[in-house]
Amino acid sequence: MDNYDQKLGIKAWAEADRPREKLLLHGRRQLTDAELIAILIGSGSRNETAVDLSKRILSFYNNDLAKVAKLSVKELSKFKGIGEAKAIAIVAALELGRRRKETEKEGPIKIMSSKDAYEVLKTELADLAHEEFWILVLNRANFVTSKHLISKGGQSGTIADPKIIFKVAIENNAANIVLAHNHPSGNLKASTADINLTKKMVQAGLLLEIPIYDHLIITDHSFLSMADESLM
Known part of the structure; x- marks a missing residue:
């Protein structure tokens, strides 16, 4: 036994x-x-x-x-x-x-479209049960020089503080930046808060001479580009 x-x-x-x-x-x-x-x-x-x-x-x-x-x-x-x-x-x-x-892609990555930015960020933002906000830092030739986690939240949202975002951008010598956050629910619609934040960021970027290239909303299998949808 x-x-x-x-x-x-x-x-x-x-x-x-x-x-x-x-x-x-x-x-x-x-x-x-x-x-x-x-x-x-x-x-x-x-x-x-x-x-x-x-x-x-x-x-x-x-x-x-x-x-x-x-x-x-x-x-x-x-x-x-x-x-x-x-x-x-x-x-x-x-x-x-x-x-x-x-890490499969070798060499510097140039952002020529929203799809390029999505390919760089999807590994960070897909398969999460909570929201996160990231930025891509680009140089003047639109090559990615770094990416940074700005904030983590819950299932329904996260706080994206423009002061922190531009502080990180300035510290990393950004010429342009791409904003991105995920929707764990799979909903690809930009909320009113998403649109308002993006427009505020675009205005601040113009003053600081750090243009916002795009703001992506990412789900597990797809994405929405606010630039492509003229929401910026």
């Missing part, structure tokens, strides 16, 4: 359910999403292997890794069998994947 009460480590699984061995023998691309997450989890329980636990988590989110990537440690820990350490491992691994996408 004692043996049945022990947790099953990966070595005790059937050969077909050993993702570590599968990765070594066949390479990482042969593993399913559930098997990759199982390697992070490490072990299951006496009633469920790590692979089955991973499948249960993925199934809850319709096998959508983008949704899983948005989960916090607290949210993952709600699944039976996932403690804080396992949750942290999953969150860290998915964050590394996000950062890898961000």
Whole structure:
């Protein structure tokens, strides 16, 4: 009976359910999403292997890794069998994947359109459950020199202080800047507050000779350019 009460480590699984061995023998691309997450989890329980636990988590989110990537440690820990350490491992691994996408482009990036700005900022603002406000700093040739988080908020909004925004812009020798914030709800409509803030920022930018190139509203899968929509 004692043996049945022990947790099953990966070595005790059937050969077909050993993702570590599968990765070594066949390479990482042969593993399913559930098997990759199982390697992070490490072990299951006496009633469920790590692979089955991973499948249960993925199934809850319709096998959508983008949704899983948005989960916090607290949210993952709600699944039976996932403690804080396992949750942290999953969150860290998915964050590394996000950062890898961000560094894939080599060399300076020139902003020629709203789509260019979106491509630079989407890795920062997609897959968030709260709002954040960022700026892109551009030089006179419209190359991106840096990007900066200005503020974090809740699900329904965040504070964007023009004084802080232009302070960061001046400190980083900005010739132009792009404003951006996300809508976790997926709503791509600019609110009255968004429009008023942007117009105020445009006026301040003219006085400081730091033009506002655009203000993007970003969701998980798309964006709205306030410049393209003539809302500035």
